[in-house]
Amino acid sequence: MxxxxxxxxxxxxxxxxxxxxxxxxADLFISDDxxxxxxxxTQATLAGCALLTFFTGNAEPVYTFSGMFVDDLMADALKLLxxxxxxxILVYARAxxxxxxxxxxxxxxxxxxxxxxxxxxxxxxxLLTLYLGLELLSxxxxxxxxxxxxxxxxxxAAMKYFILGALASGMLLYxxxxxxxxxxxxxxxxxxxxxxxxxxxxAVLVFALVFIVAGLGFKLGAVPFHMWVPDVYxxxxxxVTLFIGSAPKFAAFAIVMRLLAQALGADALFEEWRxxxxxxxxxSLAIGNLTAIMQTNLKRMLAYSTISHMGFLLLGVLSGTxxxxxxxMFYVVVYVLMxxxxxxxxxxxxxxGFEAEDLDDYRGLNQRSPWYAFLMLLLMFSMAGIPPTVxxxxxxxxxxxxVQVGLWWVAVIAVMFSLIGAFYYLRIVKLMYFDEPxxxxxxxxxxxxxxxxxxxxxxxxxxxxAPQPLMVLCIEAVRASI
Amino acid sequence: xxxQEFIFWFFATVLVFxxxxxxxxxxxxxxxxxxxxxxxxxAGIWIQLEAxxxxxxxxxxxVGAVMVLFLFVVMMLDINLTRLREGFWSYLPVGAxxxxxxxxxxxxxxxxxxxxxxxxxxxxPAPEGYSNTKELGRLLxxxxxxxxxxxxxxxxxxxxxxxxxxxxxxxxxxYIDPAQQVSVRREDRVRMxxxxxxxxxxxx
Numbered sequence: 001m002x003x004x005x006x007x008x009x010x011x012x013x014x015x016x017x018x019x020x021x022x023x024x025x026a027d028l029f030i031s032d033d034x035x036x037x038x039x040x041x042t043q044a045t046l047a048g049c050a051l052l053t054f055f056t057g058n059a060e061p062v063y064t065f066s067g068m069f070v071d072d073l074m075a076d077a078l079k080l081l082x083x084x085x086x087x088x089i090l091v092y093a094r095a096x097x098x099x100x101x102x103x104x105x106x107x108x109x110x111x112x113x114x115x116x117x118x119x120x121x122x123x124x125x126x127l128l129t130l131y132l133g134l135e136l137l138s139x140x141x142x143x144x145x146x147x148x149x150x151x152x153x154x155x156x157a158a159m160k161y162f163i164l165g166a167l168a169s170g171m172l173l174y175x176x177x178x179x180x181x182x183x184x185x186x187x188x189x190x191x192x193x194x195x196x197x198x199x200x201x202x203a204v205l206v207f208a209l210v211f212i213v214a215g216l217g218f219k220l221g222a223v224p225f226h227m228w229v230p231d232v233y234x235x236x237x238x239x240v241t242l243f244i245g246s247a248p249k250f251a252a253f254a255i256v257m258r259l260l261a262q263a264l265g266a267d268a269l270f271e272e273w274r275x276x277x278x279x280x281x282x283x284s285l286a287i288g289n290l291t292a293i294m295q296t297n298l299k300r301m302l303a304y305s306t307i308s309h310m311g312f313l314l315l316g317v318l319s320g321t322x323x324x325x326x327x328x329m330f331y332v333v334v335y336v337l338m339x340x341x342x343x344x345x346x347x348x349x350x351x352x353g354f355e356a357e358d359l360d361d362y363r364g365l366n367q368r369s370p371w372y373a374f375l376m377l378l379l380m381f382s383m384a385g386i387p388p389t390v391x392x393x394x395x396x397x398x399x400x401x402x403v404q405v406g407l408w409w410v411a412v413i414a415v416m417f418s419l420i421g422a423f424y425y426l427r428i429v430k431l432m433y434f435d436e437p438x439x440x441x442x443x444x445x446x447x448x449x450x451x452x453x454x455x456x457x458x459x460x461x462x463x464x465x466a467p468q469p470l471m472v473l474c475i476e477a478v479r480a481s482i
Numbered sequence: 483x484x485x486q487e488f489i490f491w492f493f494a495t496v497l498v499f500x501x502x503x504x505x506x507x508x509x510x511x512x513x514x515x516x517x518x519x520x521x522x523x524x525a526g527i528w529i530q531l532e533a534x535x536x537x538x539x540x541x542x543x544x545v546g547a548v549m550v551l552f553l554f555v556v557m558m559l560d561i562n563l564t565r566l567r568e569g570f571w572s573y574l575p576v577g578a579x580x581x582x583x584x585x586x587x588x589x590x591x592x593x594x595x596x597x598x599x600x601x602x603x604x605x606x607p608a609p610e611g612y613s614n615t616k617e618l619g620r621l622l623x624x625x626x627x628x629x630x631x632x633x634x635x636x637x638x639x640x641x642x643x644x645x646x647x648x649x650x651x652x653x654x655x656x657y658i659d660p661a662q663q664v665s666v667r668r669e670d671r672v673r674m675x676x677x678x679x680x681x682x683x684x685x686x
Contacts, residue, residue: 003624003625003627004627004628017635021638024642065627065628066624066625066626066627066628068626068628068629069628104646106642106643106645106646109642110639110642110643110646113635113638113639113642116635120632126629128626128629129628129629129632132629132632132633132636133632135636136632136635136636136639139636139639139640139643140639140643142643143639143642143643143646143647146647147646147647149647149650181602203591203594203596204591204596204597207588207591207592
C-alpha cells in the first residue's frame with residue numbers, strides 16, 4: 001500500500017475517471033430525447049472535480065504514486081482553471097452539437113477523458129506519466145475531431161492532426177529516451193537535482209533537448225511546427241475547435257514548465273533551450289500575425305492568431321525568471337479566456353446548417369445584436385492588446401519580463417508584430433460596426449449561454465482593470481512549484 | 483568478434499534493412515511482412531539484452547496478434563497506390579534535403595565520443611535465480627501502478643473512439659427487434675372495417 005499513499009492529492013483525477021466510466025455506462029440507458037441527463041451529469045462531474053481540486057489544494061508540493069504524481073500550487077490552479085474552461089466549453093457547444101447530431105454520450109465521455117489527460121499532464125512528476133497524459137488527451141481530441149463522420153473536412157483534419165500528433169509524440173519520446181540514457185532517471189524532481197555533474201556528457205543532453213523542444217513545439221503549435229493548426233482549426237466542428245484551442249493550452253503550459261524550467265532548468269541547458277525558444281517565438285509572432293491578415297475564414301484567422309499568442313507565451317518562458325514564468329502563466333489564462341469568448345460568439349451565431357465562420361458573416365452584427373457585437377469588440381481589443389482590456393496587461397507583463405533579462409530587441413519585434421496583428425482584429429470590429437448586415441436572422445441563445453458569454457466578455461475588461469490578484473496568484477504558483 | 487557480438491550485428495543489420503524496406507516496399511502486404519521481420523529481429527536484440535519477457539511479448543503480441551490483424555486489413559482494403567504516390571516527386575527535393583541534414587547532424591552526435599562502449603559500461607550480470615518476468619510484474623504493480631492504470635484508460639479511450647467512429651445505425655435497416663415483435667397485439671395488425679353490405683343487383 002505504501003506505493004499509493006497519500007492518495008488524497010489524486011482525488012480529483014480518481015473522481016473524474018470513475019464518473020467518466022459511470023457516464024459512459026449510464027448513457028447506454030438514456031434515450032436520445034433525454035440526452036440532456038448525460039450533459040447534466042458531465043457538468044456536475046466537472047464541477048465536482050473543480051471543488052475537489054480546490055479542497056485538496058495545498059501550497060507545499062506533495063508527491064505520491066512513488067514520486068510520479070505531484071500536487072503543488074501550480075497544478076491546483078491550472079487544474080481548477082481547466083475544469084472551469086471545460087464546463088464553459090460544454091455550455092457554449094450545447095446548441096451547436098444538438099443541431100449537428102453530435103450531442104451524444106461519446107462526445108461527453110471523450111471530453112471527460114481529455115480533461116483527465118490534461119489533469120494528468122499538469123500533475124506529472126515523471127516523464128512517463130507526462131507522456132501518457134499527453135496521449136490520453138491527444139487520442140480523445142483526434143476522435144472528437146472525427147466525430148462528424150460524414151464531413152470530409154473534419155475527417156481530413158482529424159487525419160492530419162493524428163499523423164502530425166503521432167510524429168510529435170515520437171520526437172518527444174526519442175528525446176525522453178536519450179534523457180534517460182544520459183541520466184538514468186525519468187523523475188522530474190530527480191532530473192532537476194542532477195545538475196550536470198553526474199551526467200556523462202552535455203552533448204547527449206542537448207541532443208535530447210532538441211527533440212523534446214521540437215515535440216513541445218508541435219504540441220503548442222509554434223512555428224515551424226505549426227502547419228497542422230490552421231487546417232485542424234478550420235476542419236474540425238467549431239465546438240471541437242473551441243475545445244482544442246482553449247483548455248489543453250493549460251496542460252501544454254504545465255508540461256513546458258515541468259520539462260524545460262524544472263527538469264532541464266540547469267544553467268548550461270537553460271542557455272541552450274532559450275536559444276531554441278527564441279527562434280520559435282520570433283518566427284511564431286512573425287508568421288502567425290502576417291498570415292492571419294490574409295485569411296477570410298474566421299476560424300483559420302483565429303488559428304494563426306493562436307500561433308502568434310503561443311509566440312508570446314514562449315517569450316514569457318524563455319526569460320527564465322520567476323516573473324517571466326508567472327507572466328507566461330498569466331498569458332495562458334488570458335489567452336484561454338479570450339479564445340473561449342471568441343469561439344463562444346462564433347458558436348452563438350451558428351444555426352443548423354450555417355457555420356458563421358466567414359468574416360463576411362460578421363458584417364453589421366451591431367445592428368443584429370448590439371450586446372454580442374460589443375462583447376466581440378471587447379474580445380478583439382483584448383486579443384490585439386489594447387488597454388484597458390486584459391490582453392494589454394498580459395502582453396505588457398511578458399514584455400517586461402523579457403526586457404528585464406536584457407532582450408530588448410525581442411521586445412521591440414514583439415511589439416511591432418502585435419501592431420501588425422491589431423489590423424486583423426480591428427477589421428472584425430469594423431465589419432461588425434460599419435458594414436451592413438448580410439442576413440438579418442435574429443441571434444438567439446439560451447439563458448445559460450447568454451449569462452456565461454456576457455460574464456466571459458466582461459471578465460476581459462474587469463481583469464484588465466484589476467489584474468493584480470490573478471498576476472499574484474500566477475507568480476506565487478510558479479514560485480511554489482519551480 | 484565474439485559470438486555474442488556477431489549475433490548482435492546480424493540482428494541489427496537485418497533490423498535496419500527490414501525497417502527501410504517497410505517504408506520503401508511498393509506492395510503494402512510486403513511492407514507489413516517486413517515490419518514483422520523488424521519486430522522479430524528487435525525481439526532478438528531485446529533477448530540479448532536479458533529482457534527475455536519483453537522479447538517474447540513483442541513476438542506474441544505484435545507479430546502474433548497486431549500484425550496478423552494488420553495484414554488482414556491491408557489485404558481487405560483496396561488501397562489506391564497511384565493516388566498515394568501523387569506529388570511524391572515534387573515533395574522529394576525539399577524532404578530529401580531536410581532528411582539529409584537531420585541524418586548528418588544526428589550522425590555527428592551519435593558517432594561522437596559520447597555514445598561509445600566505454601561510456602555505457604556493461605551492467606552487472608543478473609544473479610542466479612533472477613526472474614525478469616517476476617521483476618517486471620512487481621514493478622508494474624508497485625512503483626509503476628499509476629502509469630499502468632493510465633495506459634488502461636488510454637486503451638478504454640481507444641475502444642470508445644473506435645466504436646464512436648465506426649458504429650453506424652442504419653435508419654432503413656431490415657433489423658427486427660424481437661421484443662417488439664413478441665408484444666404485437668391483434669389491434670396493431672388487423673383493422674376490422676364494418677361496411678354496409680352491397681345489395682345484389684336484382685334481376686340477374
